[in-house]
Amino acid sequence: MQLPFFYETILPQESSVLTVSEQTSKHCIQVLRMQLGEKILLTNGTGWLTEATIITADKKRMAVQTSVAMYKEPATIQTTLAISFVKNPSRIEWLLEKATEIGVVGIVPLICERSEKTVAKSERWDNILISAMLQSKQVYKPILHKAATVKELLAVPFSGSTFIAHCLEGTKPLAQYLPLAAYRRVLIGPEGDFTRAEIATATDAGCLALDLGQTRLRTETAGLVAVTLLQHH
């Protein structure tokens, strides 16, 4: 996929004419100086990918002729990261970018008893997920779920392995939980860790206590380490 790669919410599956977003138009025509007849790739972030040829080189309302869209099956391993967001906005954005690059399918802002208040920036965050998806040449955009407490999250039926990485006794390295189910979730707590009550709730719900190593990791680092391990086992 060496052609310029863009995101469009709505993508025709059949070959047809499409007027792309102003953002994509501007990037192609003004930034990349693309000309009539040049090709780009488009994805809708739900597995569909299509090649498109510029037929109207307008920097606000560029029109393209799309070819028949191809569907890419989802990856076998489906990892969801449920993590207590940190106060520092740049650390949240960094986490969203890296988790997307590594290939998580979903992110759940976890509301823990010790979580700091954070301001949701849904649109900005969504743009980060889109850029990271395109950057890492993927056709699936992770789903940013609505924030939930540990209890709320675990109340929703989930068929797969759910882990909780906490700092109390009883955690084990991932190797001791192999083989894993295809669907995987990990819960990462705030600075100051989950409360004993939250850990009890998780344990009662069947969460597996995960050890992330010898060093004390920042919340966002723990999230990245956990998804890396889950994606690679």
Add this chain to the structure above:
Amino acid sequence: MQLPFFYETILPQESSVLTVSEQTSKHCIQVLRMQLGEKILLTNGTGWLTEATIITADKKRMAVQTSVAMYKEPATIQTTLAISFVKNPSRIEWLLEKATEIGVVGIVPLICERSEKTVAKSERWDNILISAMLQSKQVYKPILHKAATVKELLAVPFSGSTFIAHCLEGTKPLAQYLPLAAYRRVLIGPEGDFTRAEIATATDAGCLALDLGQTRLRTETAGLVAVTLLQHH
């Protein structure tokens, strides 16, 4: 280690009086408003840790009475990250922080044929390593080695497993290289990957071609994913 934790280049092993750095003094007295008789922890970043009691509460030249220093053996797994630094300084700094948190023992700025020029900020980078070491409650500061080309790096004798993560054919997931030696190194290339010549040099030197997954990772993300996997196997 719940006491405030600081770095001092020189740490007495026997109990004695020590005048700490202006930075530590300022942080204890001015920021934390610590008083005479309060305790802190000090490490020199090479395995030594000591508890110290404030005996002169001076915000520029604070004096402490140290107790006998304790030595912590190095971790069994010793991972070194050799990575082509990226142009964006904040991404380099982020990488240094995260690699330290995850527990690498060394970082080598790799000069690749396709590397972009980067400005070395040794002092600033060293401070990032120190903060990350303290933040993650470690007593070993990673060594930031001098920049080297692939050839230069591999010319130095190294008894352990060396991996190279490239985007050409022939890479395998880490699982296929188990068990690993205690000493591990991974080479991460620039945006645009290593050249075929660099990969040939590495392969001839016995480097193992490592697969970091299905998604295309940014350089700094590839570095983090690689050290996470090496630290956890």
